[in-house]
Amino acid sequence: MRPRPTILVTGFGPFPGTPDNPSEYLIHSIEQGQIRIPHGISVTTAILPTSWSKVPDAISRIHAGHRPDIALHFGVAEQTRGYRIERQARNQTERVPDADGDLPRRPYIQRRGPSRFRSSLPTVRIMLRLRALGLPASLSDNAGSYLCNKLFYLSLCSGQQATAPGSALFVHIPHLSSFAGEKELFSGAEAIIRTCCDHARSGVGRRRGRLYG
Numbered sequence: 001m002r003p004r005p006t007i008l009v010t011g012f013g014p015f016p017g018t019p020d021n022p023s024e025y026l027i028h029s030i031e032q033g034q035i036r037i038p039h040g041i042s043v044t045t046a047i048l049p050t051s052w053s054k055v056p057d058a059i060s061r062i063h064a065g066h067r068p069d070i071a072l073h074f075g076v077a078e079q080t081r082g083y084r085i086e087r088q089a090r091n092q093t094e095r096v097p098d099a100d101g102d103l104p105r106r107p108y109i110q111r112r113g114p115s116r117f118r119s120s121l122p123t124v125r126i127m128l129r130l131r132a133l134g135l136p137a138s139l140s141d142n143a144g145s146y147l148c149n150k151l152f153y154l155s156l157c158s159g160q161q162a163t164a165p166g167s168a169l170f171v172h173i174p175h176l177s178s179f180a181g182e183k184e185l186f187s188g189a190e191a192i193i194r195t196c197c198d199h200a201r202s203g204v205g206r207r208r209g210r211l212y213g
Helices: 022-031 055-066 123-132 149-157 183-199
Strands: 006-012 044-050 068-074 081-088 087-090 117-118 137-140 167-172 210-212
Touching: 006 022, 006 055, 006 149, 006 183, 022 044, 022 068, 022 167, 022 183, 044 055, 068 149, 068 183, 068 210, 081 123, 117 149, 117 167, 123 137, 123 183, 149 167, 167 183
Parallel strands: 006 044, 006 068, 068 167, 081 137
Antiparallel strands: 081 167, 087 117, 117 210
8 A cells, every 4th residue: 555645845934025925825725734634644843943053954854754756845935926837946145134133055956966956846737727716827947046946956955865755845825915815725735745746646646856057
């Protein structure tokens, strides 16, 4: 019998200019049962510190402790007005202060790491599922250079190791004021989680993220 697939869902805490992070609210909603999780799926949630120095250890501990089949990360983006599904992460950072007021120590995430990783999750299927619900959704190949991109890169990088997630995805969402209401936010998150769960159940969730030099 195939073991229950495990999906990790994370959000970020506050950071400069965003005291109320909708991705943090989303995680609390999952924990409180306001977002339905498909039967037969084990879900682990976490709110990560918006910190250049703390994110690597935090995500490493979660991966090692839970060994999820899929890691799904949410974060907020000022420019987006819907669900922005990120397809790749780049090995670069930007000198923008984090929640502690600190800057990244170097312009890259890993000194000798690939220039980018690309998710192996069904991004087009996710986008179409969201649009079928009447929700704005788009694909993106630029997750930025802030902590969203760093987390995504590290999560996909971990996917190259046997004990880490087979794949990862990052989804940018707008501020809560851009949604028609909680129902719209919840239905979109449910659709994304359900599509990722279907992918994990199919047995392809353990495929590793593709890397590029």
